[in-house]
Amino acid sequence: MTKNISDLLRAAAERTVPVVRGVPDEKLPATTPCAEYDVRALAGHLFEVVVNFQRLAAKEDSAFGGGPDHLAEAAWRDAFAAECEALVTAWAVPGADQGTTGAMGMPAAVVGRMVLGDLTVHGWDLARATGQEYAPDPAVVDDLLDAFAELAPTARTMGAFGAEHPLPDGGAGASPFDRLLALTGRDPDWTRP
Known part of the structure; x- marks a missing residue:
């Protein structure tokens, strides 16, 4: 049975939230597989994505780039976990994955896959950069392979x-x-320098 986007987001969050909780402060300046971001910047980016894609699920405008520094608070890891739960809830609302959303008027189902991909791939990025294990949910990977082949x-x-x-x-x-990592431009064998 095919899972809906909310179920897939929950499965992805269950794998990524522990990684974010496990990011030690001393690793925040570390390099990541996502070359334009260090760990701190990537965690901040992922936090911003999770918050803004809740708005997109509700067919509201997003505010990328203009929000607060989510990592400025001491309990940012707990706040990230709470926002992931809010993301899952937002995409569980009937109709969230229907119609169009976002400034570009993209199909909501595609937008949902975009945040699913960020949670999954950036979860791996952060795990690799901080020496943690990461094993994505196989159903999430299967769903993303199909979606990202079209989006790439x-x-x-x-x-x-x-x-x-x-x-x-x-x-x-x-x-x-x-194959999913390679599709997004990542070397699956990347290790910390």
Whole structure:
């Protein structure tokens, strides 16, 4: 049975929230697989995404780039967990994944997959950068592989994805998650410098 976006977001959040809770303060300046962000900037970006995509689920305007510094508070990790729960709730509202949403008038189902991808891929980014384990939910990965295969060309044009990372043997022996990471421009074998 296919899961709805809210169920998939819950599964992704259950894997990513522990990683965010496990980010030690001393690792905030560390490099991540997402080259333009260090750990602090990436955690702040992911926090902003989670907050703004709640608004998008409700067909409201988002406010990317103009919000507060979510990591300024001592309990930002707990606040992130609460916002993830609010995100799941927002996308569980009947009709949240129907119609269009956002300034670009994108299909709401696509927008829901965008935040699902951020929770999953950035969860891995943060885990790798801080020496934590990360194993995504297989149903989430399967859903994202299909959605991101369609989104990738536009995402690359917009700078959201890098060029697809080449996998050994054309990806024939790669796991679905490694293929997803490569699709977004990441090296699945990335390690902290």
